[in-house]
Amino acid sequence: MAELLIKNGVVFDPINGVKGEKMDICIRDGKIVESLHDEHGARVIDASGCVVMPGGVDAHAHIAGGKVNAGRLLRPEDGRRGLEPKRGVCKPCTGYSVPNTWATGYRYAKMGYTFVMEPAMPPLTARHTHEELVDTPIIDKAALPLIDNNWMTLQYVRDENYEMLSAYVAWMIRATRGYGIKIVNPGGTEAWGFAKNCGLDDPVPHWDVTPADIIRALAHANERYEMPHSIHVHGNMLGHPGNYETTLRTFDVVKGISASMQRQTMHTTHIQFFCYGGTSWKDFESKADEIAKYVNENEHITIDLGSIILGDTTTMTADGPMEYTLYRLTGRKWTNHDVELETGAGIVPFLYSSRNPVHSVQWTIGLELALLIKNPWKVVLSTDHPNAGPFIGYPILISMLMSKKRRDEVMKEVHPAVFDRSSLASIDRELDFHEIAIITRASAAKILGLHNHGKGHLGVGADADVAIYGISHEESDAGAVQRAFLNAKYTIKCGEIVVKDGEIVATPEGRTFYVEPECEESLMNEVMKDIERLFKEYYTVSLSNYPVQDVYTPHPYVIKAPMSG
Numbered sequence: 001m002a003e004l005l006i007k008n009g010v011v012f013d014p015i016n017g018v019k020g021e022k023m024d025i026c027i028r029d030g031k032i033v034e035s036l037h038d039e040h041g042a043r044v045i046d047a048s049g050c051v052v053m054p055g056g057v058d059a060h061a062h063i064a065g066g067k068v069n070a071g072r073l074l075r076p077e078d079g080r081r082g083l084e085p086k087r088g089v090c091k092p093c094t095g096y097s098v099p100n101t102w103a104t105g106y107r108y109a110k111m112g113y114t115f116v117m118e119p120a121m122p123p124l125t126a127r128h129t130h131e132e133l134v135d136t137p138i139i140d141k142a143a144l145p146l147i148d149n150n151w152m153t154l155q156y157v158r159d160e161n162y163e164m165l166s167a168y169v170a171w172m173i174r175a176t177r178g179y180g181i182k183i184v185n186p187g188g189t190e191a192w193g194f195a196k197n198c199g200l201d202d203p204v205p206h207w208d209v210t211p212a213d214i215i216r217a218l219a220h221a222n223e224r225y226e227m228p229h230s231i232h233v234h235g236n237m238l239g240h241p242g243n244y245e246t247t248l249r250t251f252d253v254v255k256g257i258s259a260s261m262q263r264q265t266m267h268t269t270h271i272q273f274f275c276y277g278g279t280s281w282k283d284f285e286s287k288a289d290e291i292a293k294y295v296n297e298n299e300h301i302t303i304d305l306g307s308i309i310l311g312d313t314t315t316m317t318a319d320g321p322m323e324y325t326l327y328r329l330t331g332r333k334w335t336n337h338d339v340e341l342e343t344g345a346g347i348v349p350f351l352y353s354s355r356n357p358v359h360s361v362q363w364t365i366g367l368e369l370a371l372l373i374k375n376p377w378k379v380v381l382s383t384d385h386p387n388a389g390p391f392i393g394y395p396i397l398i399s400m401l402m403s404k405k406r407r408d409e410v411m412k413e414v415h416p417a418v419f420d421r422s423s424l425a426s427i428d429r430e431l432d433f434h435e436i437a438i439i440t441r442a443s444a445a446k447i448l449g450l451h452n453h454g455k456g457h458l459g460v461g462a463d464a465d466v467a468i469y470g471i472s473h474e475e476s477d478a479g480a481v482q483r484a485f486l487n488a489k490y491t492i493k494c495g496e497i498v499v500k501d502g503e504i505v506a507t508p509e510g511r512t513f514y515v516e517p518e519c520e521e522s523l524m525n526e527v528m529k530d531i532e533r534l535f536k537e538y539y540t541v542s543l544s545n546y547p548v549q550d551v552y553t554p555h556p557y558v559i560k561a562p563m564s565g
């Protein structure tokens, strides 16, 4: 029986209301326990002078699957940038903005993260996504299947057949071993097949439904089950000047729908890209204040930031038309992909330049949001890795959120447009370690519904995922904060020490979390008839080759989602 004692650390465990208390953490058999059986026989970590938090939880990072791999192929120059030879227990690493699977697992673990959500799994290529997730060491993970541009979804929404839609969604989440419903530019990716895009209330070509109809119907379908997570929405018009009005209207689409669990009814992702004012790139400005105001006044919405890291990265999204726009804007290399009947994707390399007025204002928006939204439980730190920047940049963002001085220093170095077109300069708020612990683990765990499954907290019975940062809870120097969060002194994953003094010392395999919505049999039989017909008539694969089998999830953690009462 392996026992571990973490002594004398200053603990931040927001879900359990622990706000910087000096206390010991007891671990046995991979779980947090009340007390040890044999204190003298246990391994002891002295965390004096350190900050102790639950393992980090990332609610939105593109780390695995077809488009991520295409990004690696498209950018050999990025691969070389992150090159690290085989060392110690670590396999070779490549990539900076699109790291290989090994680098992904190691780098997250070094930052004290132990769970990551891959937020865009095309159902048809779910196997590929799971193969890469299994190949990503240490961290636990899950994936959200893209369900919104799917022909079956469009058909049931058009026919207003919401019972069948909910059964279809249940089948799809089970078939892909997914975690919930992902929506990306609803209707727009289907429209892109005809070189078009969709606004929130524009009909999707040939379907006579609008993106708003799709979002509303899928929110209802989600709440028919006790799903741990709400719908996870990348809305329409991402990255377009003036899109903040669409964003506010998108928030309203699900207002009044009641959630089946104690949580939001819509998680809107990488919201930075949806906070834009102006009519063109010339008069582009931040509308983060408007978005923050809505989030402050309403309880049904949560967000992740999609905050910009200045520098080079790779953008990749199922939002094909958006990537085409970006390609036209930058003239850089571009690749585009259609996933039959379901979704698509595009990839374009991108440089967020501190000399560019638009990029500089974009950079302020993620920070403005984190500071203007009063309740940190509604906010998750993210860069929409790698779209607004690679996840390895999180410590830079943390240091800026904790230090007005650091923000002011950077604002002097970026384009002066930030002083006229963003409110960041006028914001004095500095987040403390408690609030950082919320937006980097506790809120993400609650928003994803993972807190009920041992993640994001250090209560008795939780997974023994612990990050120990070598920094005093009284430290305020931004450089020291950044260094501490980049390389944890210790990371413990399910009771095993995986990082010591910023180095990987063990590489256990992580688990795959997925949800099984429990639909009525008669309804499922009904929907199967439609699914069988669809596969016969349109798909290039047979139905029997479609669902993900056991071999793709060797370490499963299954969450049952019964019909909601």
Ligand SMILES: [Zn+2]
Binding pocket: 060, 062, 119, 120, 269, 270, 317, 384, 387
């Ligand atoms: Zn994303």
